[in-house]
Amino acid sequence: MSSTTTTAPAKHKSISYAKWGYFFIAPFVIVYLFCSLIPLLSTFYNSLFENYMDGLKQIGPNFVGLQNFISIFTPRSSDGKMEIFSYTGNTMIMWVMGAVPQIVFALLLAVIFTSERMKIKGQGFFKTVIYMPNLIMASAFAMLFFQIFSSVGPINQIITANGGSAFLFFDNEWSARTIIAFINFLMWFGNTTILLMAGIMGIDQSLFEAASIDGANSTQVFFRITIPLLMPIIIYVVITALIGGLQMFDVPQIITSGKGNPSNTTKTLVMALNGYIGLSKNYGMAGAYSFFLFIVTGALSVLVFKSTEPKKEKKGGKK
């Protein structure tokens, strides 16, 4: 009797499913550890050193504490401009210019493609076509647009043939930024469309039916049903686009030969980082830039999460 009472709870204790959980998450943890966490920490560690090449001469590594962080936040002596903020500004401006139309356009396409009323034929074809730009290398895109908008390119040939004078798209900060934003938009709207379509298709069809029986028009259905229920997906899309946008590099790098022309107005944070890691192999400054980028990305992600959380709770409470 006593033996059975003592063994039964022991048996029960030994059945723990937690370890299977650990087994299943182990691959992720290992990959995360070696591919994300350790590089992140070593980047921070590197940012504490003066370590660069002066021509073919290695300087350092000498421990300098937070000197690299101090110097990236020191306004330059020549005109008092804080470079890191202007690069962050450039990055965000070009991201917003590309991402806003990207999400609006993708949402529109996603609604059209999933609409039960329209039942568009040849969806597979259209989906492929809108996703296609994403398969082209960003550098190829950049080269193509560079040629199209160059001073002797087809656009300027059209302008001059009609009696205008050539417009230098890459010498004007707004036209250069617009072209870069447009390329990013073109490359990513297909991807966003597919994500949003998946989100819309996940919404219970009976809700749309119920709405139409109740006499709701398309606008009402869109704003009262599609958008609220799609919010989690939209947030996901915005966050991933934002993180991708902060790391904007390839298109402006290629289009401006790494110089961020005109006058550093298209120079993004990662281009600046790349500038430091290039010839000078300035791991200290590049590390400081990377860490700044990490903090900004982290902060923005938290901000987006926080800004959406309370709404959800309120809704849940009302129910």
Add this chain to the structure above:
Amino acid sequence: MKKRITSALLASAVILSVAGCGGTTTPASTTAAAPAATEAAATEAAATEAAATEAAATEEAAPAANTDNSGTVFNIRAWNEEFKGFFEKYMPGYDASAQTLDGVPVVWTIVPSDDLAYQNALDEALQKNASASADDKVDMFLAEADYILKYTDSDFTMDIANLGVNQVDTEYQYTVSAASDSNGKIKGVSFQCCPSALIYRRSIAKDVLGTDDPDQVQAALDSWAKYDDVAKQAKDKGYYMHASFAETYRVFSNNADGAWVTGGQLTIPAVVDQWTEQAKTYFDNGYILDTCPGIWDDGKNAEMFATGKTMCFFGPAWYFNFCMGNAQDPDNGCFGDWAICKGPQGHFWGGTWILAATGTDNGDLVAKVMKAFTENEEVCENLIVNEGQFTNNKKVNEKFANDPSFGVDFLGGQNATAVFCGMTDSIKWENATIYDQACNEGYQNFIKTYINGTTTKEASLADFYTYINEKYPAVQTP
């Protein structure tokens, strides 16, 4: 019960697969990691103990390389296809179909020089040369005037005397000085001499100056004051004096009285500032294209078509083939409508030097290439006759310069070699620093917005200083 069995089965399958993976990967990854770690340690050590270890390493390597010809691949690094083209056409012993030189396969690694990418890639390769596998060792590389000092004044290049290349007296002195390190050891040879001339459109010169004769055009353009006057006349007739805002940059910058960087401090040479003001005036007055193109831009190159309205360009002999493709276009070009003269100021531009990388395992082949393109008269003659080059062999150049029957069809039969021969004395080689490419390229890039009126000069200079700080953290900028 069934569920339990399946879950147990699944779990054991996962364990087995994980264990299986672990069993095979663990030894593999440790063995892979070990050499990687030691290699990293080795390169780090080499980098940090710079002076001592490297000096020792090169001293060991240098005499060995003198006799080391064990290489089975001949690795050459360059930033464009120019020399590769000459090499493949004229190099004695080169088999074009097999792409081998004396039976050794030739491998080219070409990285464009824009935004210092060539230097960047080359530095990495040279630093790894000692530990690189035999087939990956850089044997020979090309360097340009703007940064040759960086390599000659380092242990990554070899004294060419060790390779058996001694005959430099046929070469122009500035090309030898440029290739010498601070102790006077010669580290390389140039296959071209690059006095840079004023290249003008004959038909436009006739319209503006009333003559296309090189001597008379030279007389009309032999000072900046006269040049400015002619620019105005050209504008009045609907022409541009030159196309790019940076067209005359090298005329000024390669005549500088001071270096870009002295004692770790960046100073803009006075002549560069003069150029800036000239370029600004020319843009404001409409003497150059209103699109204000850079020196390599398509907008500028389009001016070399027959429809172009630009009178003057500046460039050395390499410019004809390398930059004037549009002028030689059979349909839209203006072949033969060109001529050259010295212009307002003698100067040089560019030039390609051949350097031997320390640690080469094809020492004899490197020496053979160096000799072929400087001493071999047949190769040099081919470069002049077929390629329009101005070689680094005085004797051959002078032979053509003194030959009244020799002329270049592209230049309407003018003897370009004679003009270039008369300009070699005005080449000024001093004040070179290892920072020149970044300074020249960066300055032209960032000052452009001041010249075309979009920013102030201060803002342009501030951007330029930032660029230099990025590339050279040790250099102090104003």
